[in-house]
Amino acid sequence: MKSHHWVISDAEGLPEHPAIIQAAELLKQGEVIAFPTETVYGLGANALSEEAVSKIFAAKGRPSDNPLIIHLHDPSELTQIVSEVPAIAEQLLAAFAPGPLTLILPSNQRVAANATAGLSTVAVRFPDHPVARALLKRCGLPLAAPSANRSGKPSPTEARHVIEDLDGRIAGILDAGSSGVGVESTVLDLTATPPVILRPGGISRDELEAVIGEVVTDPALADENAAPRSPGMKYRHYAPDAPLWIVNGNSIVDIQERIVAEAKQHLLEGKRVGILTTTEGKAYYIDQLNNSDSLIIEVCGSRHNLPSVANQLYDRLRRFNDLDVHTIFAEAFPLTGIGTAIMNRLNKAAGGRHIGL
Ligand code: TXA
Ligand code: MG
Numbered sequence: 572m573k574s575h576h577w578v579i580s581d582a583e584g585l586p587e588h589p590a591i592i593q594a595a596e597l598l599k600q601g602e603v604i605a606f607p608t609e610t611v612y613g614l615g616a617n618a619l620s621e622e623a624v625s626k627i628f629a630a631k632g633r634p635s636d637n638p639l640i641i642h643l644h645d646p647s648e649l650t651q652i653v654s655e656v657p658a659i660a661e662q663l664l665a666a667f668a669p670g671p672l673t674l675i676l677p678s679n680q681r682v683a684a685n686a687t688a689g690l691s692t693v694a695v696r697f698p699d700h701p702v703a704r705a706l707l708k709r710c711g712l713p714l715a716a717p718s719a720n721r722s723g724k725p726s727p728t729e730a731r732h733v734i735e736d737l738d739g740r741i742a743g744i745l746d747a748g749s750s751g752v753g754v755e756s757t758v759l760d761l762t763a764t765p766p767v768i769l770r771p772g773g774i775s776r777d778e779l780e781a782v783i784g785e786v787v788t789d790p791a792l793a794d795e796n797a798a799p800r801s802p803g804m805k806y807r808h809y810a811p812d813a814p815l816w817i818v819n820g821n822s823i824v825d826i827q828e829r830i831v832a833e834a835k836q837h838l839l840e841g842k843r844v845g846i847l848t849t850t851e852g853k854a855y856y857i858d859q860l861n862n863s864d865s866l867i868i869e870v871c872g873s874r875h876n877l878p879s880v881a882n883q884l885y886d887r888l889r890r891f892n893d894l895d896v897h898t899i900f901a902e903a904f905p906l907t908g909i910g911t912a913i914m915n916r917l918n919k920a921a922g923g924r925h926i927g928l
Pocket of ligand 1: 608611612638671694696716717718719756770
């Protein structure tokens with residue numbers, strides 16, 4: 572199949588933009604469309620149609636036991652797909668919708684069974700991106716939409732990442748430049764008391780607690796052996812092709828000294844080494860390690876601005892694939908604010924490989 576490529580360079584004229592009209596029409600016909608959200612690019616299809624949803628799983632190569640997030644335009648539409656809206660959900664939506672928060676609620680079973688992988692609950696979110704909102708409004712359908720990457724690859728934060736993974740496998744791609752946050756939404760299970768964070772993301776635990784009081788984190792996020800409650804969390808994700816090690820330490824100096832020691836060893840053995848650092852770290856590595864073709868340093872935002880790290884993380888992980896490195900060393904980040912989501916994704920990319928813990 573030939574995928575449409577539409578570029579929307581200006582939010583002006585949405586939702587009457589010809590690209591939105593065409594994409595919405597294809598969604599209504601049961602096709603699959605990639606579109607930008609404020610977190611990452613999503614791969615959308617009519618959530619009420621089993622046949623349309625099955626095309627998402629096929630295009631991504633996604634395991635069928637991993638349920639999808641349903642995207643809606645407005646909280647008033649929630650009762651179309653959930654059987655109950657608890658007061659706590661209302662409070663959260665008033666504070667964070669539209670935005671990078673996904674709520675797990677009891678399903679009224681109207682969403683196609685393959686979208687929820689047969690569960691009695693459904694994941695819902697209201698994306699805060701003008702193109703996503705225009706598309707939802709124009710097609711008037713709940714859209715099931717996982718991240719628009721091939722399963723196992725880092726999530727796409729640019730349309731070119733989607734093209735890399737899915738061109739020719741889907742009906743179209745709406746390109747509106749970089750997505751904003753860079754990591755996916757926070758997934759919060761409201762069917763448990765207190766609510767449980769199943770996936771850390773764009774909204775931090777502190778922000779949630781400021782609105783609804785106690786929130787706990789799924790123990791499976793910390794313990795490799797615990798059974799995850801969010802089916803998607805059990806899969807190796809976001810993975811670059813080369814093994815990635817997270818390097819920890821008591822301070823950033825400590826972390827960087829360890830990375831230099833590791834990198835020296837690998838370079839001596841004639842291997843190509845990748846280092847994931849921030850704008851603050853690059854000069855130190857160049858100074859300590861000879862700047863040869865075998866040393867690939869990728870800079871990911873600023874350590875003093877963790878949202879900037881989140882924003883670039885997946886793009887930098889993808890770059891290492893193109894650069895053919897043998898091993899990657901990544902600096903650990905503090906677990907504050909969006910740092911929790913950054914470390915969760917790095918952990919998955921590392922498949923649990925840590926140095927200095
Ligand atoms: O930011 C985002 O959330 C992006 C954009 C496109 O909206 N979407 C996204 O979708 O990250 P996906 O499919 O890559 O991740 C969905 C996560 C998975 O971990 C899945 O297991 C979990 O949500 N999930 C979906 N339905 C669930 C349910 N009923 N109960 C528990 N977890 C659920
Ligand atoms: Mg995903």
